[in-house]
Amino acid sequence: MKKRLLIANRSEIAIRIIRAARKQGMLAVVFQSDREPDALYLNYADEIIPARDAGNDKPIFLDPERIVNLALENNIDLIHPGYGFLSENPDFAQLCVDNGLNFIGPSPQLIRDMGLKTVAKSMAIKSGLPLVPGSDGPVTDAQAAKAFAVKIGYPVILKASAGGGGRGMRIVEKPETIERNFKSASDEALAAFGNGDMFIEKYLQNPKHLEFQIMGDKHGNVVHLGERECSLQRKHQKILEEAPSASVTPAMRKEMGDMAVRFAKSIGYYSAGTIEFIMDEDGSYYFMEMNTRIQVEHPVTEMITGVDMVDWQIRVALDEKLTLKQEDIHIKGWAIECRVNTEDPQNRFSPQTGFIDKIHFPHSKEIRIETGVQSGSVVTPYFDSMIAKIIVHGTDRADVIEKTLAALYDFSLIGLKTTVPFCRTVLQHPEFVNATYTTRWVDSVFTPEMLENDEDEMIGALAATIMYASEYLQLSSDLPTYKNDSLNVWVLNKRLNY
Amino acid sequence: MKIKLNKCLYRYSLFLEKLGKSKKNMGTSYIYKRDASRLFIAMRENGKRYKIYIPKESKPVINGQEEDIDFLEQEDFHYTFDWKGKCFHCELVSRDQNKAVIKVNGVEYKFSLESLFSYIRHGMIDKDGKQINENNIVAPMPGKIVDIFLSEGDLVNEGEPILSLEAMKMQNEISANCNGVIRKIRVQSGQSVMKDELLVEINSIDE
Numbered sequence: 001m002k003k004r005l006l007i008a009n010r011s012e013i014a015i016r017i018i019r020a021a022r023k024q025g026m027l028a029v030v031f032q033s034d035r036e037p038d039a040l041y042l043n044y045a046d047e048i049i050p051a052r053d054a055g056n057d058k059p060i061f062l063d064p065e066r067i068v069n070l071a072l073e074n075n076i077d078l079i080h081p082g083y084g085f086l087s088e089n090p091d092f093a094q095l096c097v098d099n100g101l102n103f104i105g106p107s108p109q110l111i112r113d114m115g116l117k118t119v120a121k122s123m124a125i126k127s128g129l130p131l132v133p134g135s136d137g138p139v140t141d142a143q144a145a146k147a148f149a150v151k152i153g154y155p156v157i158l159k160a161s162a163g164g165g166g167r168g169m170r171i172v173e174k175p176e177t178i179e180r181n182f183k184s185a186s187d188e189a190l191a192a193f194g195n196g197d198m199f200i201e202k203y204l205q206n207p208k209h210l211e212f213q214i215m216g217d218k219h220g221n222v223v224h225l226g227e228r229e230c231s232l233q234r235k236h237q238k239i240l241e242e243a244p245s246a247s248v249t250p251a252m253r254k255e256m257g258d259m260a261v262r263f264a265k266s267i268g269y270y271s272a273g274t275i276e277f278i279m280d281e282d283g284s285y286y287f288m289e290m291n292t293r294i295q296v297e298h299p300v301t302e303m304i305t306g307v308d309m310v311d312w313q314i315r316v317a318l319d320e321k322l323t324l325k326q327e328d329i330h331i332k333g334w335a336i337e338c339r340v341n342t343e344d345p346q347n348r349f350s351p352q353t354g355f356i357d358k359i360h361f362p363h364s365k366e367i368r369i370e371t372g373v374q375s376g377s378v379v380t381p382y383f384d385s386m387i388a389k390i391i392v393h394g395t396d397r398a399d400v401i402e403k404t405l406a407a408l409y410d411f412s413l414i415g416l417k418t419t420v421p422f423c424r425t426v427l428q429h430p431e432f433v434n435a436t437y438t439t440r441w442v443d444s445v446f447t448p449e450m451l452e453n454d455e456d457e458m459i460g461a462l463a464a465t466i467m468y469a470s471e472y473l474q475l476s477s478d479l480p481t482y483k484n485d486s487l488n489v490w491v492l493n494k495r496l497n498y
Numbered sequence: 499m500k501i502k503l504n505k506c507l508y509r510y511s512l513f514l515e516k517l518g519k520s521k522k523n524m525g526t527s528y529i530y531k532r533d534a535s536r537l538f539i540a541m542r543e544n545g546k547r548y549k550i551y552i553p554k555e556s557k558p559v560i561n562g563q564e565e566d567i568d569f570l571e572q573e574d575f576h577y578t579f580d581w582k583g584k585c586f587h588c589e590l591v592s593r594d595q596n597k598a599v600i601k602v603n604g605v606e607y608k609f610s611l612e613s614l615f616s617y618i619r620h621g622m623i624d625k626d627g628k629q630i631n632e633n634n635i636v637a638p639m640p641g642k643i644v645d646i647f648l649s650e651g652d653l654v655n656e657g658e659p660i661l662s663l664e665a666m667k668m669q670n671e672i673s674a675n676c677n678g679v680i681r682k683i684r685v686q687s688g689q690s691v692m693k694d695e696l697l698v699e700i701n702s703i704d705e
Contacts, residue, residue: 346605346606358576409584409585409603410585412585412587412603412604413604414576414587414589417601417604417606418604420604421603421604421605424603451605452605452607455581455582455584455586456586456602456603456605456607457542457546457602457607458548458560459567459579459581459586459588459602460588460600460602460607460609461540461542461548461550461560461607461609462540462548462550462558462560462567462579463577463579463588463590463600463602464540464590464598464600464607464609464611465538465540465548465550465552465609465611466552466577467575467590467593467598468538468596468598468611469536469538469552472535472538472613
């Protein structure tokens with residue numbers, strides 16, 4: 001009998017996992033949420049479980065008990081959580097395990113450990129991963145902070161140990177202001193959280209975000225699949241990713257990759273995982289955190305390594321041994337992923353909801369499209385704004401930038417605004433082209449005017465004029481004396497409007 | 499007098515040369531045809547202006563230049579153009595009187611639109627800076643109006659003959675000194691004029 005794999009997720013990743021399930025000869029089962037009963041992914045599934053979640057305050061994908069109960073009712077063998085939702089919720093993973101469901105991902109304990117930053121960091125230190133230099137515990141007073149700052153170098157960041165939301169946080173550029181800043185931050189923290197304890201850490205002004213993809217099995221084998229650069233972020237969310245990174249040399253790749261593998265092995269990690277690093281302008285890098293799920297940007301890694309990562313997640317869950325050997329994994333070419341979010345880049349990336357009247361994706365051998373929508377789909381306010389991903393492969397970085405730009409020009413969506421024009425702007429910006437862009441790019445470099453260009457503006461003026469003129473000329477023209485030969489579109493346009 | 503006539507002949511020969519050139523370059527002699535109701539001005543909030551002439555046949559003229567733009571697709575509020583081998587998807591986002599927001603390849607541009615007539619009218623009311631110029635054409639020499647080629651309200655190209663003036667048994671074509679619309683023709687065919695007498699007033703559309 002075929003194994004039954006339930007996908008506790010939606011949209012493009014559900015379709016991605018359906019493909020992987022089929023590859024393993026499994027039946028792909030999905031939930032139909034009442035919040036989007038006509039979603040595209042439902043068309044691809046072998047079986048659909050109606051979630052009947054209309055009256056619930058959260059959609060099915062965030063409801064561990066309901067997922068597990070429905071899974072048991074429907075004789076599910078494996079559950080794939082995708083990304084987001086419950087994918088990194090240790091209680092959900094535990095609930096699956098307790099009910100005899102095969103949770104596709106690492107053990108609940110590993111998810112829990114990696115989810116707690118302090119635990120993850122102490123485990124990282126043990127296996128020799130570098131951390132951003134900082135105080136191990138709270139510094140006692142301004143003098144101690146000043147002494148510590150000399151040790152790690154300016155600028156530094158002062159953080160309230162009980163802090164959050166930017167309160168009790170100060171970036172200090174030079175020694176003259178550290179005492180004053182320490183006092184004000186500490187007072188602020190005391191007032192806000194009832195605790196004035198302060199940590200001090202080195203502040204990276206223009207960091208890059210790098211991450212290493214690892215894949216491990218339940219038999220102690222771990223490989224890394226190279227790095228991705230995800231420095232391009234807005235509101236701390238990635239929007240365009242590339243693999244490999246131009247900031248990582250082959251020697252660094254080996255060093256960081258080995259480090260990532262060593263860390264994963266030391267904690268007994270299995271399934272797909274990502275080890276995130278932050279890199280300073282001088283090339284020094286520090287461990288940030290580990291993600292214990294498949295990531296949105298996994299296709300760029302798949303494109304340059306040829307490894308089917310979701311397939312391996314399933315196989316690892318079935319206790320298979322990893323047949324991938326580190327020496328067999330080679331990076332071929334370069335890949336870029338652009339996220340298509342229904343957001344308005346001209347207006348602070350505010351989300352757009354409504355109908356997609358028409359959507360057109362580029363097609364080519366080098367382009368991979370992962371989409372959760374089609375023409376006629378509805379974008380609801382209930383879920384996140386990412387509707388598709390455009391992933392392009394090229395022979396090298398310059399080649400992939402050019403191909404991605406062409407692909408984005410071939411993309412069109414009528415009805416809503418998307419982040420595609422933003423991605424086009426990024427791909428043409430000197431800081432992206434020369435790979436010096438950092439996580440601060442959107443805040444410090446980007447302005448909405450950069451989305452505009454003279455050619456588009458002129459054509460826009462023409463389109464606006466035709467629309468206006470067709471009405472205007474209706475009133476004032478010397479009426480229809482068209483001959484059959486005057487099939488000129490400028491005339492046709494006028495005629496169509498009668 | 500002799501000098502002046504020579505000057506005039508010289509100018510006339512220059513004009514013929516210019517006419518010949520433009521004929522060679524564009525296939526048709528003038529970019530704007532008579533119909534002033536087909537010229538529109540699209541203005542962005544940043545002050546950028548596009549003067550767009552939509553001819554009955556042939557390609558649109560944008561800021562005095564015929565552009566090789568083709569329609570690929572057309573639906574109610576959606577056009578796709580092809581220009582320089584590139585695709586431009588345009589979508590009408592909103593429309594409020596003469597203001598329109600157009601999305602071009604995913605980016606919005608806001609325009610206010612005016613016909614040539616309302617543009618000129620506003621320009622005359624508008625006292626500050628960007629006022630529409632009035633260009634007067636006066637008789638370069640005394641003579642008789644033989645023929646008038648254009649009418650009031652016609653769109654005229656710079657260098658395009660407006661009327662013919664006979665002086666000393668020679669016919670001189672008097673041409674427009676700017677692109678614009680003919681506001682007023684002060685003379686009639688057969689009428690004799692003095693030197694420097696006002697012949698034609700033009701509302702220039704040149705910046």
